[in-house]
Amino acid sequence: MLQLKSLDASIGIIPILRGVDISLQAAETVALIGRNGAGKTTVLRTIMGFTKVTRGEILFEGAPVTALHPPKRPALGIGYAPEDRRLFSAFTVEENILLPAQAAGLDKGETRRRLERAYHILPELKAMTDRPGGAVSGGQGKMVALARALMLGTKLIMLDEPFQGLAPALAQRYAEALRTLRDTDRSVTLIITESNPALLRGFADRTLVIERGEVAAGTLDAERTPA
Numbered sequence: 001m002l003q004l005k006s007l008d009a010s011i012g013i014i015p016i017l018r019g020v021d022i023s024l025q026a027a028e029t030v031a032l033i034g035r036n037g038a039g040k041t042t043v044l045r046t047i048m049g050f051t052k053v054t055r056g057e058i059l060f061e062g063a064p065v066t067a068l069h070p071p072k073r074p075a076l077g078i079g080y081a082p083e084d085r086r087l088f089s090a091f092t093v094e095e096n097i098l099l100p101a102q103a104a105g106l107d108k109g110e111t112r113r114r115l116e117r118a119y120h121i122l123p124e125l126k127a128m129t130d131r132p133g134g135a136v137s138g139g140q141g142k143m144v145a146l147a148r149a150l151m152l153g154t155k156l157i158m159l160d161e162p163f164q165g166l167a168p169a170l171a172q173r174y175a176e177a178l179r180t181l182r183d184t185d186r187s188v189t190l191i192i193t194e195s196n197p198a199l200l201r202g203f204a205d206r207t208l209v210i211e212r213g214e215v216a217a218g219t220l221d222a223e224r225t226p227a
């Protein structure tokens, strides 16, 4: 459903990704593992159109999107939770969750359905809908960022180091929410970056390794715990 073909990408004039070939199938969960600075965030940002692609192409469901205007990409069905999960502090938690749906111009009914899906996966957020975005903890903010990604992520959800900085209990809760997502939506494709491979062992179908902007040709197979 998503292919990166021989992709080179730069930030400013600095080349970061080199010859990246990634092919994601519908419904699979892929872990993208690499040390700090290896290029994980840059892969996700390149898919969203935030870097300069200097070679190669990106296909989404068979159609080239390499040159697609970045603000149009989420509406393809792509949800993205950046590592820096900034919430708008003056908006409530629910308003923060709704923002991508509004930006993509979803109608009220569809927005409501997707919000219910997000609350089904993250029921704890229902208790904090009216709280200002600035008043939630870092861990709760990660949950809100996941809910926000769920609003548009009907086909592909990309989570950048979601477990980073989460206390163990919250990390466990976050992993549980991802399992619920997998149980309720079997067709969505998930890509999760992580610097610590142990955190995603047993959850991802496949592990890709990135090092100095290059994705290793071979992939490590990971065991998947049955949902």
Ligand SMILES: Nc1ncnc2c1ncn2[C@@H]1O[C@H](COP(=O)(O)OP(=O)(O)OP(=O)(O)O)[C@@H](O)[C@H]1O
Pocket: 011, 012, 014, 016, 034, 035, 036, 037, 038, 039, 040, 041, 042, 043, 083, 161, 195
């Ligand atoms: N704005 C920028 N300007 C110049 N170089 C950058 C910029 N952002 C990232 N880089 C460089 O790009 C490379 C890849 O960074 P990237 O953030 O994709 O890595 P990462 O694997 O996600 O690591 P981290 O876990 O630290 O975020 C790094 O060498 C980094 O120094």
